[in-house]
Amino acid sequence: MTAPRRLADxxxxxxEVHAWVMxxxxxxxxxxxxxxxxxxxxxxxxxxxGGQQAADAALRxxxxxxxxxLRNNVWPSSSRGASRLxxxxxxxxxxxxxxxxxxxxxxxxxxxxFRDELRWQEYARHLYARMGTASRRSFRFVVDERTPxxxxxxxxxxxxxxxxxxxxxxxxxxxxxxxxxxxxMWLASHWSVREGLGWRDGEDLMYRHLLDGSRAANRLGWQWxxxxxxxxxxxxxxWQVEKRAPGLCSVCPLEQNCPITNWPANQEREPQxxxxxxxxxxxxxxxxAGPATTRRTGHPEAVWMTAESLSDRDPxxxxxxxxxxxxxxDEPLLRRLRLSVNRLVFLAxxxxxxxxxxxxxxWLGDPVEVLQGTRLATTFAPVPGWRSRAGRLEVVSLHPxxxxxxxxxxxxxxxxxxxxxxxxxxxxGGAGQR
Amino acid sequence: MDRSGAVVERxxxxxxxxxxxxxxxxxxxxxxxxxxxxxxxxVVMWFRNAWNRESSxxxxxxxxxxxxxxxxGLLVLLTASLAGNDAxxxxxxxxxxxx
Numbered sequence: 136m137t138a139p140r141r142l143a144d145x146x147x148x149x150x151e152v153h154a155w156v157m158x159x160x161x162x163x164x165x166x167x168x169x170x171x172x173x174x175x176x177x178x179x180x181x182x183x184x185g186g187q188q189a190a191d192a193a194l195r196x197x198x199x200x201x202x203x204x205l206r207n208n209v210w211p212s213s214s215r216g217a218s219r220l221x222x223x224x225x226x227x228x229x230x231x232x233x234x235x236x237x238x239x240x241x242x243x244x245x246x247x248x249f250r251d252e253l254r255w256q257e258y259a260r261h262l263y264a265r266m267g268t269a270s271r272r273s274f275r276f277v278v279d280e281r282t283p284x285x286x287x288x289x290x291x292x293x294x295x296x297x298x299x300x301x302x303x304x305x306x307x308x309x310x311x312x313x314x315x316x317x318x319x320m321w322l323a324s325h326w327s328v329r330e331g332l333g334w335r336d337g338e339d340l341m342y343r344h345l346l347d348g349s350r351a352a353n354r355l356g357w358q359w360x361x362x363x364x365x366x367x368x369x370x371x372x373x374w375q376v377e378k379r380a381p382g383l384c385s386v387c388p389l390e391q392n393c394p395i396t397n398w399p400a401n402q403e404r405e406p407q408x409x410x411x412x413x414x415x416x417x418x419x420x421x422x423x424a425g426p427a428t429t430r431r432t433g434h435p436e437a438v439w440m441t442a443e444s445l446s447d448r449d450p451x452x453x454x455x456x457x458x459x460x461x462x463x464x465d466e467p468l469l470r471r472l473r474l475s476v477n478r479l480v481f482l483a484x485x486x487x488x489x490x491x492x493x494x495x496x497x498w499l500g501d502p503v504e505v506l507q508g509t510r511l512a513t514t515f516a517p518v519p520g521w522r523s524r525a526g527r528l529e530v531v532s533l534h535p536x537x538x539x540x541x542x543x544x545x546x547x548x549x550x551x552x553x554x555x556x557x558x559x560x561x562x563x564g565g566a567g568q569r
Numbered sequence: 570m571d572r573s574g575a576v577v578e579r580x581x582x583x584x585x586x587x588x589x590x591x592x593x594x595x596x597x598x599x600x601x602x603x604x605x606x607x608x609x610x611x612v613v614m615w616f617r618n619a620w621n622r623e624s625s626x627x628x629x630x631x632x633x634x635x636x637x638x639x640x641x642g643l644l645v646l647l648t649a650s651l652a653g654n655d656a657x658x659x660x661x662x663x664x665x666x667x668x
Contacts, residue, residue, distance in 0.1 A: 206620075207620045251622075255622065320626075324626065359622075367625055368626075369624065369625060369626040370625065370626035370627040371626055372626070374605075375626065377592075378594075398626070398627050398628075401627055550622070
């Protein structure tokens, strides 16, 4: 491991930030898969840009009208109704509460469906905050997690296919870093349910490219789709494509030889012999949820900001506007994850923009090594990586995570159980919309 | 019906797997359920929670036209779940003799 080094602020401009990332972290990123070729199916017009201003503008422009009807549309891209706010939500540039409040006053059916999605995101966060790295294991039902030599010669594995529904989704994931939830389900089901490959390999690959990639939401999605959470796998077939991407099959080279005409063999999963008892009960709620109020034990010298919370409105950053913000690109972690250049550009754009409003110090190295000996203000992050690092640092001002609803100690073994346990503002069961 | 027994295997013969589906769709009011009628294969498929997070992806129930015509109660159950004009159309499709 190399010694930490201070990085110059990223320059403004998409091209310049890209060059900055390649210059400083080019050896840490994933190669762009050559099998994710441009298709003629018309992907989305532009990538999501990082930064608070872009996040706020996207939220201001977002109109929830039509969401209920259009949210699952895939193709043509002009027919889609998804908000594309997820990268901003994932990085704390927009809180779930801000987005929740923004859609107030919209058509009721659209608001209900949209807020159901926000609630699912909150459920994913609660689940991950409590279970942490145990989420790597299939939670309640047995599903293969890893496959040896899963990607021989094909970086996209079974997603790299002449079938347009798969190829265009894989290409969009790689080039745009974003997919509607519907195609995330298609890819996950195809990988694990039809092809029988280990779900964690696919999850890792999707995570590498998604601008909104969080272990919380991505793992929950995969666990759900593969049946590890509910015992029933989600089946993807041509039916969904014809319904949600009408016309795509007619321009597919495999139109007459479709590999997904039939549903995959229906897969009922076997229950795990022993499931983690923490799914049922949380005996250390404080560790899961973090502090409810700010804990101050001294005067900080800097604000430690993480990828979980990149906003100007981050509670710790907002509390100390005069202090420099320190952000560390975690070199050991990045070397292991091999994220896409798109993901790092999004982070760099956000930090570059922040640096126009306050002092930002960027580092590349081990965060603990960089930050040791500095009295820090920071915001609790409900992820295991933050906990392990914060525990070795001198945090003298710890600020609460902006939960949509604070975690409780009851069952999170399913979304319904979580809702019944009070983990939902509407306090009712039922389904959220993807 | 048990989901595991509900999947209709579409013809995957040599050149049959690319066939165009001849399918009429009906939305079940006040739910996310969807009823699909495949007149080629003469089956009705019921997708519960078709496009929400409870969706299985698979048809949850599949009934042949013949089975529905033989079981009036089942047919009533299906048609009663639909709006009037959709119910009438479903009846018409099921009762149309095969070409």
